[in-house]
Amino acid sequence: MVLRLKKVLLAWWEHRPIKSDHVFVNIEEYAFCKDYLGEPFTNRQHFMERLCEKAEVKTFGFHAIRHLTASLLYREGQPVAVVQAVLRHKSPQTTTRYLQSLGLKQTQEAMEAVMGQRGPGKISRISARTGKENM
Template identity: 40%
Template sequence: MKRELEEGSPETLPAIRTVSLLEWATMYLDHAQAKFIGKTYSEKRMAFRLLLQSFSPDAEVAGLHKGEILAHFSRQAQNRSGHAANKDRKNLVAAWNWGVEHIPGFPEQNPFLTDRFAEDRIPRPVPTEQEFWAVHDAAGSAQDRLMLLCYLHLAARRSEIFHLRREDVDLDRRQVRLFTRKRKDGSMQFDWLPMSDRLHAAMTEHLAITSGPWVFPDPQTGEPYIARQHWLGRLCRRAGAKEFGLHGIRHLSASILIRAKVSLLDVQTILRHTNLTTTQRYVHRLESVRKAIEVFE
């Protein structure tokens, strides 16, 4: 008996149990809900929901096999899209790495590191300046026109303008404070951006005739907008422009800055990217490529 214990005989060593898929999912999603914005948390929750449809919630994480995981992602790619499968893969890889770091006895080998799937990405519509101003002029209220101007002149993300407070607008210093969670650690951070002369004049006039804590309250509720799904689409149709979204305006802002020969570092500051490569993706380097092909003429 002593010799068997020293040699680790299988008959005498107790089995070591790892956490179940449901336990792992619950712990990670509790963490994700506290750390990430709602959209990111919803993506992670959906990835786990689909995973638990393919595997028993009571199954142990140690029993997951890379081949079975690949088959799961393959079904997602076929039923949804390669982009959706890759997004689930990214979120589950991150969840597994979190488990390795925070759950005792969690297996280190990550079974979700499978091959990625081909993606047929549809380019995000980016308006021209003429299309933007046509839509701006088609807006039915001065508040809506100012909101669109903020998106263009501040290169803002959707929620940053929806949740803008009066205290975030410093008319004396001619600057606006924008809050975001688009950071690696998920923390709420802010940046002050200067206002253009046109934006400053419009904002001064707007705040003089409005009350309440919000700069752009929903007229029906007095609270910030949560979503305006069809608003911009209706304006585009009214103006006779191809449809684009609020994030398309952010891309337009970057293009205007580059055409004006603003330095890439200044563009990065205005877009508030922590990584310069992210800014470069916005820029697309079209102007430098256009100059390069002039050698063929």
């Protein structure tokens, strides 16, 4: 957890309107929520939708935050192993799938940065009959 997030969560803990053993509890007073006032969340079906609505931004979910985190870390030069640890993936292949969503433009730029600096390559002809290289 980054220090800024820790500070925000501690501030919420100290100033939240309902004291509880849990950090996040239901504080809404809608008719369908009143029975659960002060109780911890057991279902977050509409949680992100409501947060986005209050923030007046396009709706997104928890998984989008994971994708963004992975993308930002990788674009800033962090190795796959670091991204894997942050996302708590067991397998680096899972992390690699996340990173593949960075898109074609970044892939092309990376290939150009690595391969574009090289001089002309050697051309070798391969015989159609033998499949062996002819020099």
